[in-house]
Amino acid sequence: MTTETILYIILAGVLSAALAVFMYGYKSKQKGSLRWILGTLRFVTLFLILLLLINPKFKSETYTIEKPKLPVLIDNSASIGELGQKDNVSQILQNLKENSELNDKFDLSYYSFGSDFRESDSLSFKEKNTNISKALSLTNNLFKNQTAPTILITDGNQTLGTDYEFSSATFKNNIYPVILGDSIKYTDLKIEQLNTNRYAFLKNQFPVEVILTYSGTNPVKSEFVVTQGNATVYKTTVPFSENETSKTLNFTLSASAVGLQKYTAQIFPLADEKNKTNNSKQFAVEVIDQATNVLVVSKIAHPDLGALKKSIITNERRTVTFKKPAEAVSLLNDYQLVILYQPDRSFASVFAEIEKTSKNTLVISGLQTDWYFLNGAQDNFNKEASNASEDVQAKLNSNYGTFAVEDIDFNNLPPLHTEFGALTISVPNEVMLEQTVNGLTNGNPLLATMEINGKRDAIWDGEGFWRWRARSFLETESFQSFDDFIGNLVQYLASNKRRSRLEVSSETFYYNNNPIKISAQYFDKNYVFDNRASLNISVKNTETEKQTVFPMLLRNNYYEVDLNSLPAGEYNYTVSVLNEAVSSSGNFTILDFNVEQQFLNADVSKLRHIAQSTNGKAYFAIQSDMLISALMANTNYQNVEKSEQKIVPLLDWKYLLFLIVLALAAEWFIRKYNGLI
Template sequence: MTTETIVYIIIAGVISFALALFMYGYKTKYSKSLSWIFGILRFITLFSLLLLLINPKFKSETYSIEKPKLPVLVDNSVSIAELNQTDQVSVLLEKLKNNENLNEKFDLSFFSFGSDFEELDSLSFSKKNSNLTKALEATDNLFKNENAPTILVTDGNQTLGSDYEFTSATYKNAIYPFILGDSTTYTDLKIERLNSNRYAFLKNKFPVEVILVYNGTGSVTSQFIISHGGATVFRETISFSENTNSKTLNFTLPASNVGLQKYTAQIVPLEDEKNKTNNNKQFAVEVIDQATNVLVVSDIIHPDLGALKKSITANEQRTLTIKKPSEATSILNEYQLVVLFQPDRSFTQVYSEIKNLKKNTLTITGTNTDWNFLNSIQQEFKKETSLQTEEVSATLNNNYGTFAVEHIGFNDFPPLKTTFGDLSVLVPHEILLGQSINGFETGAPMLATLELNGKRDAVWDGEGFWKWRAQLYLQSDTFQEFDVFMGKLVQYLASNKRRSRLEVSNETFYYNNNSIKILAQYFDKNFVFDSRAALNISVRNVETETQTVFPMLLRNNFYEVDLNSLPAGEYKYTVSVADESISRSGNFTILDFNVEQQFLNADFSKLIRVAQNTNGTAYFPSEVDRMIEGLIADDSYQSVQKSELKTVPLIDWKYLLALIVLTLSAEWFIRKYNGLI
């Protein structure tokens, strides 16, 4: 308390005493004993009330001891079991949990990781991928303000994410790798990587790239073979030596039959190879007999055209051609979709031919669009504009039901530029993206899809969406999210297929170490997305006839199921709606590939370098006790005494209020008892 507050309290005491003395000591009519009692009670009441008005503040300081954190990250991937290291993990965890000195010095916490990072519950060693970078970055963020050395229990073999060795220099705390696996080098041939297209066109050839790696001493020769349906379609003799221990093969294979074509690649194993799992790899190509051809008609040069071409042709089933209006009229019938980019009066013949051929269109407008021409040449939408321009941001319509759209961060994208005025759509339509200006939604569409008399169209009012694609790449190092969004829009517009109340989307084949998801949308009779429905998917293995039923879970405006629990094989599925006679069927294939089974050894050299980069120490399974003793003996990890200073105002002290109530009540009862009331 300050000196001023103490003076106020003394004054309050003097005033309270003076008032009590005046009321019960000067010419009082009460007996001496009652006067003393009433005077004391009144003094307490008055003094307490004045204290509340002064409201002095009291400071209290508490002390606590905070131990340094010791997070333990355990690799829960299949490779740990493949290297026969599960017992070593159990021994380590048991010793860490039961060592009294270690637990007295550190606050231990346990986590596991595969492709995801999570708190340790139990270990199955069944995760099909390992992302060490994600686990270390999550731990670094979780304990960013703590002195928290990290024990990393792993074989060091990473299958997802950026290289953890090169990101380890940014970690704030030391890393102590506990290296699982054998450091002995075995003779081994393996298929390090195989790249091929997911799609190929009938009677064309598709490229295949294979990287083969040899570990061992001396020179060896083997055969690389690709087989399809029991027949060998490619063979090459490969020689390796200690100095030439990798080979890259580039070749093409013919796409002779329509449908899913499965291939098996093999590097014939050597006699003394220990791990022969990594000598084989399956891959597949879907051969299609027709591509989706998209024509972009534009009379100007604009960055959006480049973004359109990259996004649409990211799917190899689609081709895109850019033509000027004067060149496009005679070739419109060769394309399933026509993109009209910033139309002006030079598009007159193009619109006339589109009307005759009833071609589906995507109209993209912006600052170079001639709206007087556009309003007169078609009757689907219009915009009364001036010569002024404005910037508009996008907002996703979560109730959009024409096709499934994932939110890729539209609200955070840079605004697009357009001419001033509201866009009005004059035919039945659905808004996919709405417009907002400075955070306020205008109610006007930015991107809307139209469907009338079997013809599908869309209008996108805004230029500059190339910035959206660039921003997504900066955020995630991939254009995929934007390309998938554009791909779904093009897929819808390029098709004249009659709309169904139940739409199902899936890939033709999946690798079993990746996500296996099937999406569905269900609409009511007015073709409005129905979020109240109960959808189930029945999946049957073609070979074993095993049938499993999974519920499909609602996510935003579509239903989803993850089938990662299914083993490799060919499957047929049926998606059905409860209490409705509506269903859709299809098929898919799961190809067997477990990247975690490709490793023979621990990557001990990389883990040792990570320890050195972070001022930690690497340990092997035989050094469990030495690791624990080293952590206990390290003086750089000490408990910290923390103090907390609290300032509490008297008005928060409830006991003083209770005292006032008590004194007033006591005075009232005494008066009542003595007949003074």
């Protein structure tokens, strides 16, 4: 307590005593002990009331001992089992958990990783991908500003994410890799990577790129072939040597038939190869007879246009053409969707032609949009024009039901620039994204879709969404989430297909090391999305005739099922709605490719490099005792004493209030008993 507070308390005591003496000593007619009892109670009441008003406080300081953290990251991918390291992992974990001295010095926590990163409760070694970089980055964020040396139990073979070897500069804590597998170099031929388009056009050639690698010392030759069924569609002989360990083949194949075309690429193994799984790889191309053509009409240059194009052409079934308004008028019939970017009076002839041809449109407005012109050029929407600008953010309408939209964290995306004013849509519509300012909706749509007599239109009132694509990459190290959002919007707007009550979205083929997901939307008889329905998907393997039924789970405004548990093969599926005579059928193929089976040994050099660059040290699995000894001997990892200072009230106001009431009640009772009231 401060000196000032103590003086106030003394003053309160003196004042309370003076008032009590004045009331029961000087003015009171009572005699003997009664006046002293009543005077004391009145003093207590007055003093406690004044004490409650002063509210004295004092500082409380507590001390805690915090042990250094020791996160243990465990590789839960299938390659650990392929390299025969499951028992080594179990032994390492047992040594860590049973060492009492280590557990006394460190606060240990266990995490497993494959494609994702999570707290470890059990290990399956069935993850189909390995993302070491993500696991280290999340650990770095989780233990930011803490002493947390990290044990990394892995074979070092990464199949997803950025290269962890070159990301080590961002890791603040020491990393101690425990290497699973040996460093012996075996003779091996391998298809390192195969790149091709997912789609090709009928009667065209599509490119294929194959990277082949060789591990060995003697000069060798092998034959590389690509087959489709029993037919060989490409063949060449490839030489390798100790100095020439990699070959890149570029060739084209013919798309001669519509539909899914499956191929097998193979480099014939050498006689002494240990791992022959990585000598072949299946791939597929869906051949289509026409593309979805999108025309972007713009008078200005803007980064949004580049982001728009990159997102749309991510799907090879779509093409994008840019034209100025004067050039676009005569070309509209060649396109399924016309995107009008920030239109002004130079777009007059384009809008007139769109009205004649009933082309589907997406209007994107911004600070350079002429709203006086745009309000008169169409009848779907109207905005109060002004010369003021406004920055707005987006909020996903969870009830949007026109098509499935995944929330890509719209709330936290950078703001878009728009002209200030109320936007009113005068035709039946659904708002997908709402405008927000400082976290509050302002009543205006940011993105809304309309469908009238089979014609589909949309209004996007905001420029600067190229930053959304950039932020998407910064957050997820991929543009995919934003590109999928744009792709779904374009797919809906470019189609004139009549809407059905059950819409199912699936791919023609999947690789089994990637997510295998099918989504669906179910609408009631008024074509309003029904989130109370129960959807099931029945999946049948066409070869084994095995049939499996999965429930589809509700995700905001669509239903989804994850089919990664299915083995490779060809499948037919039927999505049905419980207690409704509504269903939708289709088929897909799962191609067999287990990237975790491609490795012969541990990537020792990368693990040693990341240990060295973070001032840690790498150990092999049999050296776990040496790792524990090194951690125990390191004087940099010490307990930290932390103090916490709190300012707390001297007396709880509830207790003071109780004592005041008690003193007043006692005084009243005594006075009543003695006939003084």
